[in-house]
Amino acid sequence: MPYSEEVEKTLSEKGVKPGDRIMLKRGKLIVEGILLPREEVDFGDGSVLVIKLDNGYNVGFRLDGGEIVKLEGSVELGRFKALEKVEQDKTLPPVSIFSTGGTISARIDYYTGGVSMLFTPEEVFYNVPEVLKTAYLRRVERLFSLASEDMTYREWSTIARRAAESLAEGDAGVLILHGTDTMHYTSAALSFMLRGLNAPVVLIGSQRSSDRGSRDSDMNIICGLHAATRMNLGEVVVCMHAESGDTFNNVIRGTRVRKMHSTRRDAFKPVNSPPLARVWPDGRVEMVEKEFRPRGTEPPTVDDAFEPKTALVKAYPGSDPEIIDFLVDKGYRGIVIEGTGMGHVPTEPLDGRLSWVGSVRRGLEEGVVIAMASQCVFGRVDPYVYRNARIMMKLGVVYCEDMLSEVAYVKLGWLLGHGFDNETVKKLMLHNFAGEISKRSLFSTYRL
Amino acid sequence: MSPLKVGLEFHQRLAFHKLFCSCPSTSPGEASGKVLRRLRSSASELGELDPAALAEASRSRLFTYHVDDSFNCLVELDEEPPHLIDDEILDAALEMALYFNMTVVDEARVMRKTVIDGSNTSGFQRTLLVALGSDDSIVETSEGPVRLKSLCLEEESAFIVESGREAAEYRLDRLGIPLVEIATEPDIKSPSQALETAEEVGLALRMTGKVMRGLGTIRQDLNISVEGGARQEIKGVQNLKLIPEIVEREALRQNNLLRLRDLLRARCSPDSLTYDPVDLTSVFKETRSKLILKALSKGDVVYGLKAPGFKGLLGMELQPGRRFGTELADYARVWGGLQGIIHTDELPGYGISESEVIETCRALDLSGDDAGVIVVGEPARVEAALKAVYSRLLKAFDGVPSETRRALEDGNTDYLRPLPGSARMYPETDIPPIPVSRERLEKIRMMLPKRPREKIRELEAIGLNSHMAQQLVRSHYLFVFEKSIRASGLPPVAIASFLLNTLPYVRREGGREFSDEELITVLRTFPSDLPREMIQEALTLFADKNMSLGEVYEELRRRRVGEEDLRAEAKRLVEENISYVKEKGVDSVKLLMGRMMEKFRGVAEGSTIYRVLMEEVKRRLE
Secondary structure (H helix, E strand, O other): OOOOHHHHHHHHHHOOOOOOEEEEEEOOEEEEEEEEOOOOOOOOOOOEEEEEEOOOOEEEEEOOOOEEEEEOOOOOOOOOOOOOOOOOOOOOOEEEEEEOOOHHHEEEOOOOOOEEEOOOHHHHHHHOOOHHHHOEEEEEEEOOOOOHHHOOHHHHHHHHHHHHHHHHOOOOEEEEEOOOOOHHHHHHHHHHHEEOOOOOEEEEOOOOOOOOOOOOHHHHHHHHHHHHHHOOOOOEEEEEEOOOOOOOEEEEEOOOEEEOOOOOOOOEEEOOOOOOEEEOOOOOEEEOOOOOOOOOOOOOEEOOOOOOOEEEEEOOOOOOOHHHHHHHHOOOOEEEEEEEOOOEOOOOOOOHHHOOHHHHHHHHHOOOEEEEEEOOOOOOOOOOOOHHHHHHHHHOOEEOOOOOHHHHHHHHHHHHOOOOOHHHHHHHHOOOOOOOOOOOOOHHHOOO | OOOEEEEEEEEEEEOOOOOOOOOOOOOOOOOOEEEEEEOOOOHHHHOOOOHHHHHHHOOOOEEEEEEOOOOOOOOOOOOOOOOOOOHHHHHHHHHHHHHOOOEEOOEEOEEEEEOOOOOOOOOEEEEEEEEEOOOOOEEOOOOOOEEEEEEEEEEOOOEEEEEOOOEEEEEOOOOOOEEEEEEEOOOEOOHHHHHHHHHHHHHHHHHOOOEOOOOOOEEEEEEEEEOOOOOEEEEEEOOHHHHHHHHHHHHHHHHHHHHHHHHHHHHOOHHHOOOOOEEOHHHHOOOOOHHHHHHHHOOOEEEEEEEOOOOOOOOOEEEOOEEHHHHHHHHHHHHHOOOOOEEHHHOOOOOOOHHHHHHHHHHHOOOOOOEEEEEEEOHHHHHHHHHHHHHHHHHHOOOOOOEEEEEOOOOOEEEEEEOOOHHHEEEOOOOOOEEOOHHHHHHHHHOOOOOHHHHHHHHHHOOOOHHHHHHHHHOOOHHHHHHHHOOOOOOHHHHHHHHHHHHHHHHHOOOOOOOHHHHHHHHHHOOOOOOHHHHHHHHHHHHHOOOOHHHHHHHHHHHOOOHHHHHHHHHHHHHHOHHHHHHHHHHHHHHHHHHHHHHHOOOOOHHHHHHHHHHHHHHHHO
């Protein structure tokens, strides 16, 4: 909320604008400091002046018949100091960094608290000087400044193309800075879109803002660069804190990773699979998984087709199957249902209207591919144990084994984008393209 | 001595749950886990990095946090955004501001104050300015009024368990406890006025009944300067009584530094001081100095720096027991992590031989008024230490550098870090601005606590004598007293006497502390048929044995000794000491009473024991 009209009027009469040094005299109150703008989205009161005092505190005082005096000593707000250029060691492994937005690319304006997207190589060097000894940052590029949830398949495609180009130019690896909320969708998409990867494509993010000393981004950048340059790996991975402490990072396959906590540093966990490796800030890398795709010599190709008319729907007690009808009516081509347990939806509720059988049958008949994953997150779906799953299976729903529902959604959209016939899509849904499915459910991989 | 200017920052913990989450503020439980973290500096955003932050960043330490579900949640671990501030906590701060006639902000804004010594897991302390002072907001002292500058509400830092150069350990039980910080203008002009100001502020805050009591719940920072000197921020004075000593010794230190400056300027100019460290390792190849020998065997190096014009000044005493050389050693310790320095004013010493001294002086090119500083350690630390020493030597030409210093137990202070700039404060973006309405303030204003003088009169009116009334108002128990008398069968005087006399006695004897809640519960319900001497026992049973109140009083009734038993024992005692009783007459009661008390303390009323004993003595004498 900006300043109220009344305040704006007073300010313009006095020739005062945010950034100016002012004195507010109101009764026995005398306040001196820098006038600040009000935040864009603000819960406060537009008639309250926000002033930064010399001791650093921001305070809000209503004008209330008081007097504003403009003083000498205004400052320029919202300007970031340009940083001096830094010489790099070009004998180190070359890496490209692409920033896409999110907390890890956000910078705070220390005066106003406003957040803006900014990203230059020098910022990386000044904040994380260790980088200068780890890799040669051949390219640091801001692709977009998008919050995680504003990403779409179009951005996935752009990232895939830029990463492939960089690898073709000889990079040892690629680092992608991403918002954390949907990072696991992007990592899954890149896993499918980058075919024949010859080097690691590493996604990292930040769970804490970069202004604070406790930020996790620096260690994620360092460990991410170690993963990108040192690992003998040709896969898309996420490299984030393994623990709440700043101890080591997990390197997790892009199709096996999920954000499991809204705020903790160690939010990203491998699901139905061990992490591929562990990485320490000092450069140590310890492989955990034995089966992985090693580096190759040929750069990857990009296969970035995607069908946007793909949806992810959750079944729950009392859920109305109208949602399926709606999607079918709207011309959707693929639906992933996040079923309960081993992949169940209501089939025989007391209120017959809430059975999903009719709507699912109709959808399938009208040519929509419907796939089933579990909302349990961990574990495998099974269409043969309970009757309601058997019904779905018999109707033609694809049961996605131990694939994450988010990954199933991305994969279905990707497959549908290719224009295959439905039977091919169904068959390919169960083909393992990027480690998203495994035959064995390991005892040790269920760990929270 | 030059005129003195002192400002006080008074910190008082409030008796509420934590400021930015709902964790309890009191929980002495054991930690069950550890989390390892590092804090990093943010050079790029600040452009100019805060010097205090840089001092810490250059050390890059590893922090271990001791955690437990009983006293912290994800907020203290910096794993979850802060929760909003509870109205009642902000109300308490507003009440204190209004009590002091301060002007409350119309909109409070939570700030982040950069702190990267590890005492805050986030790398900053959250704080909000609640009110500003004006000429009307004053604390009266016998040496004149002291104006208040500001009142802030902030979160307490983590408790330090262990601190070293490379690592530090903290417990997260204390982190986040709400505290108010009240800063005065530098109106204080004497050591005794500083103490009185602190006492008056503390008293006023206690009048609200919303403050914590006990060790560590208050803490003062002092801003001290003498004319021609410079402002020092002295941190962490927990003992009020130490304030005058600290002020006095700091004034002495600044005056001595000014004297040192004048002596120095008369000898040479700052231009003669250059940073040209000399490798002295070869000088000590054959040394017999155990200190240097031990270092060299680890591969350490010895370096020296010429301090032109400083001869005799390095050994100059600034405060009792602290020399200018000690100040240099502080810098070597803080910036280089070294134990200290050696300087030529104290040589020969440390087992360093005459010839090594001569060789050192030659290597450093010392003559006339020159002195030299020698440091021993790992090369990187030696360099950091010598650079810091050099910067401190240079500042000596200007007089007194502004510093953040730490209060020591003897009243001296040592160097902690440079004074922080205002760059270390920026908005807490996770908490929206907090509007403070006129209506809210008016409501609080109607309920403001009484002034101490008024309160004393009130207490006298319900039967306390004036000494007791004053004592009670100045104690931490006024709130407990008032809550207790409302429903208690005990007379106010008895409650006051218990709080003011019995409790301190119990504490001196090593007994446990009782919480306000425990005190109030027992004082309110203590039955009139039990002797008052049993209050303490009732508290112990209630607090330690986890008994219900009913069970406690039943148990005490069982333990109570009746008049018949008392009389039997009195008779026995009189007979046993019959010759003494006959000799001393009624006066013999004094001795016998002691014996009776040994046996019946806490299980029978003292006055009853005395009456029964007296009756028996008199009867026997008749």
